[in-house]
Amino acid sequence: MTVARFWREIPQRYNLVGTKCETCGAVFFPPRTLCPHCRRDGKIVPCKFSGKGKVMTYSVIHSASDQYFDLKPYVLAIIELEEGTRVTSHVICEPDDVYIGMPVKSVFRVLDCDGPDGVIHYGTKFTSDV
Amino acid sequence: MVGIITYGAYIPRFRIKIEEIARVWGANSAEITGGLGVFEKSVPDYDENAATFSVEAARSALLRRPVDPAEIKAVYVGSESHPYAVKPTSVTVGEAIGATPVMTAADYEFACKAGTAAIQTAMGLVSSGMMKYALAIGSDTAQGAPGDALEYTAAAGGAAFLIGNDDPIAVINDTCSYSTDTPDFWRREGETYPKHGGRFSGDPGYFKHVFGAAKMMLEICGTKPSDYTYAVFHQPNAKFPQKAAQQLGFTPAQIKAGLLVPYLGNTYSGAVPLGLSAILDVAKPGDRIFVTSYGSGAGSDAFDITVTDAILDKIDRSRAPSAQQMLAQKKYVDYAVYARHKGKIRM
Structure with missing residues (x-):
């Protein structure tokens, strides 16, 4: 990932800042600039999510790409945030401990590094909130 | 008077027993634990470092006492394991707690006392009236060479203190x-x-x-x-x-x-x-x-x-885990897993 691309996404990666349509109330993550329901009648504003949610579904990754080699086996899940939108993220737990419906909360972690001499990409992962 | 407005701490959940390190290096574990008085130590997760500890500690502090992050005008992080040689940890913390961009920030290094040096700087800035709140953090993924005496104790964790003079705890x-x-x-x-x-x-x-x-x-x-x-x-x-x-x-x-x-x-x-x-x-x-x-x-x-x-009515200590609660939540790893976590295995 280029330095500039990651830098532009820092607000959403660090603090789960998405968007909300003030016209219909729909929330979006990653942020959308146009509401797909209200179109030109929609009014999009930034929306910071609480970081609380639950696991909708998950997969345990045993064959990881190079940047996640150290993490395997790891849990990748689709999480429904309490505000209603969904996000794909790592869940930090033993693979045997994750289950559909598991309450989770956001934590701040290293997502990956651009090699040993490149930029460290920080961001949000999730952990059990039981 | 200047003081601590709120505070937060972070201890990773992994531990290694000193006897396990001694086993690998052929050392006498009873002699080492007897000499040091240390029985186990915390180990960071693969994706944790001094910056992530600092952010978690700072967020816990703000959970205990909601403060407008925009009023935090300085962030100082003391560590001897800043993830970058050049690129401040402190701005990562500032960004992650919403204190940027109108703030000053710097990383401190003074071996094990960089965190308290940060508290002193924060006290000065608040006492002089330059700002309402300043955040001081001490955090490390401590380093110790494999087999060295330091390896038996070098651990991981950190704590954050918001310094101000507005009803300090x-x-x-x-x-x-x-x-x-x-x-x-x-x-x-x-x-x-x-x-x-x-x-x-x-x-x-x-x-x-x-x-x-x-x-x-x-x-x-x-x-x-x-x-x-x-x-x-x-x-x-x-x-x-x-x-x-x-x-x-x-x-x-x-x-x-x-x-x-x-x-x-x-x-x-x-x-x-x-x-x-x-x-x-x-x-x-x-x-x-x-x-x-x-x-x-x-x-x-x-x-x-x-x-x-x-401390009784301006802060809710129960909103973030106590140090003892974090110490109690632990998962032991053996030396091989510990070496992976600490990046001691070069590939």
């Missing part, structure tokens, strides 16, 4: 420092692990500076050890702080709450901040706390602190 009555050029422990640019002067790090390193700052603090405040409810000293192992406390006249009961090292290890810049956070977890209004850090190289910062009524 604990007033910092005074602070003083004692510093000299003493090469008892160092890490050269580009080197992975620190080196040390062996016994030299105890005296004239640790004890000379801890006694220098602690005795000066007692003299400045006109107090004696029995005036304090709690005391916390830098804890590279359990023996040094116990010996320092005893020789200064503090009792084992006074240092018990802040002495985390037996089951945490030495979190370097996080050590005294975490010990102080553990004391604030249980402190009551009127309690007086004596603090003395130590950073090799070398120097000590001492603080005289009085807990206020605000």
Whole structure:
């Protein structure tokens, strides 16, 4: 990932800042600039999510790409945030401990590094909130 | 008066027993644990470092006492394991708590006392009226070369303190420092692990500076050890702080709450901040706390602190985990997994 691309996404990666349509109330993550329901009648504003949610579904990754080699086996899940939108993220737990419906909360972690001499990409992962 | 507005701490959940490290290096574990008074130490997860600890500790502080992050005008992070050689940890923390962009920030390094140096800087900025709040953090993923004496204690964790003068939960009555050029422990640019002067790090390193700052603090405040409810000293192992406390006249009961090292290890810049956070977890209004850090190289910062009524009604300590709760939530790893977590295996 280029330095500039990651830098532009820092607000959403660090603090789960998405968007909300003030016209219909729909929330979006990653942020959308146009509401797909209200179109030109929609009014999009930034929306910071609480970081609380639950696991909708998950997969345990045993064959990881190079940047996640150290993490395997790891849990990748689709999480429904309490505000209603969904996000794909790592869940930090033993693979045997994750289950559909598991309450989770956001934590701040290293997502990956651009090699040993490149930029460290920080961001949000999730952990059990039981 | 200037003091601690709120605080937060972070200890990773992984632990390794000292006997497991001794097993790998063919050392006598009973001799090592007996000599150090340390039985296990915290280990970071693969995706944790001093920056992530700092962010988690700072967020816990703001959970306990909601403060408008825009009013935090300075962030200082003390560590000897900043993830970058050039690129500040402090702005990552500022961004992650919403304090950017109208703030100043810098990373501190003074071996194990960089966190308390950050507290002193924050006190100055707040006391001078330059800003309402300043955030000071001490955090480390401590380094120790494989098989070296340091490896038996080098641990991971950190704590954050929001400094201000708006209803502090604990007033910092005074602070003083004692510093000299003493090469008892160092890490050269580009080197992975620190080196040390062996016994030299105890005296004239640790004890000379801890006694220098602690005795000066007692003299400045006109107090004696029995005036304090709690005391916390830098804890590279359990023996040094116990010996320092005893020789200064503090009792084992006074240092018990802040002495985390037996089951945490030495979190370097996080050590005294975490010990102080553990004391604030249980402190009551009127309690007086004596603090003395130590950073090799070398120097000590001492603080005289009085807990206020605000700790009961201006902060909700239960909104973030206490140091003891985080110490209790643990998963043991063996040396091989520990080596992976710490990046000791080069591929």
